[in-house]
Amino acid sequence: MTIKQRKTEWDEAAEWWDREAGEKGIWHQQHDIDPVMFKILRNVNNKIILEIGCGNGYFARKLAKKGAKVLGVDLSKKFIAFAIEREKLKPLGIKYLVRDVANLRSLKSKSFDCAVANMCLMDIADMEGAIREVSRVLKKNGRFVFSITHPVFDNFRQQWTVIKDEGKKYFARAIYKYLSSGGESKILWASGVKTTVYHRPIETYFKYLRNSGFLIDEFREVATKKKVTKATEERGDIKLRRSKYTTLAEKKMKELAGKEIPLFLVVGALKIR
Numbered sequence: 001m002t003i004k005q006r007k008t009e010w011d012e013a014a015e016w017w018d019r020e021a022g023e024k025g026i027w028h029q030q031h032d033i034d035p036v037m038f039k040i041l042r043n044v045n046n047k048i049i050l051e052i053g054c055g056n057g058y059f060a061r062k063l064a065k066k067g068a069k070v071l072g073v074d075l076s077k078k079f080i081a082f083a084i085e086r087e088k089l090k091p092l093g094i095k096y097l098v099r100d101v102a103n104l105r106s107l108k109s110k111s112f113d114c115a116v117a118n119m120c121l122m123d124i125a126d127m128e129g130a131i132r133e134v135s136r137v138l139k140k141n142g143r144f145v146f147s148i149t150h151p152v153f154d155n156f157r158q159q160w161t162v163i164k165d166e167g168k169k170y171f172a173r174a175i176y177k178y179l180s181s182g183g184e185s186k187i188l189w190a191s192g193v194k195t196t197v198y199h200r201p202i203e204t205y206f207k208y209l210r211n212s213g214f215l216i217d218e219f220r221e222v223a224t225k226k227k228v229t230k231a232t233e234e235r236g237d238i239k240l241r242r243s244k245y246t247t248l249a250e251k252k253m254k255e256l257a258g259k260e261i262p263l264f265l266v267v268g269a270l271k272i273r
């Protein structure tokens with residue numbers, strides 16, 4: 001897939017995404033991911049921060065409200081246009097650029113205290129190049145904090161299923177492929193738009209981080225706080241969705257799966273060389 005095709009996909013997703021994310025991010029970011037991101041980021045006041053794959057800039061705005069000086073970059077012109085529009089409405093001093101994060105040539109080396117990637121590394125085709133560029137623009141002892149869908153349980157190659165263990169039923173993730181890296185697959189968003197994602201096993205993330213001079217100093221596997229709610233026929237709820245139940249036994253199974261299966265990973269890495 002060419003870079004032009006990837007740009008087009010994200011441009012097509014941007015309008016719906018901007019509405020969904022708004023000023024707070026999507027549900028999982030508000031409730032599951034962002035609180036952990038901020039814990040790992042620690043104090044951002046007066047820090048110079050680069051956000052890669054910033055989308056409509058909602059996270060950049062959260063950082064700026066905590067006193068950070070933020071530059072947001074994204075491949076999609078449309079996403080950056082929404083981010084700039086929101087900056088004009090409520091100025092926070094955030095700058096935005098349209099860039100492929102694997103090529104940040106116009107940004108000076110060793111110029112940021114911190115870099116952030118919120119739910120986007122799995123969408124970036126050249127993730128190795130992206131991590132290399134992030135490392136280049138970070139100062140020594142700078143930190144890179146990112147969140148991703150948990151590669152072991154991500155929903156691109158796996159699905160929910162019901163299994164039996166010692167006579168008891170469990171709601172589980174069915175995994176048939178994990179170690180092979182790099183394959184493209186599509187996510188279909190509620191808006192009907194599809195975007196491309198790239199599955200990589202955890203060891204690939206480690207390898208690229210280490211090769212670019214990072215030492216991982218935080219590693220959190222994040223389960224969802226989302227409650228399971230009763231399925232209704234009118235809404236056409238699908239039985240195998242984790243968030244919907246029809247019987248009380250199913251509710252219990254799904255609640256356990258929600259607590260035990262982390263859907264997201266949040267990682268902090270220190271640039272040591």
Ligand SMILES: C[S@@+](CC[C@H](N)C(=O)[O-])C[C@H]1O[C@@H](n2cnc3c(N)ncnc32)[C@H](O)[C@@H]1O
Nearest residue numbers: 010053054055074075076100101118120123124
């Ligand atoms: C799932 S969205 C997340 C957006 C935002 N971080 C958020 O949480 O709302 C992934 C973002 O990564 C961006 N992206 C994908 N490939 C990129 C690349 N090579 N360089 C910069 N941004 C990229 C997309 O345009 C999109 O905005």
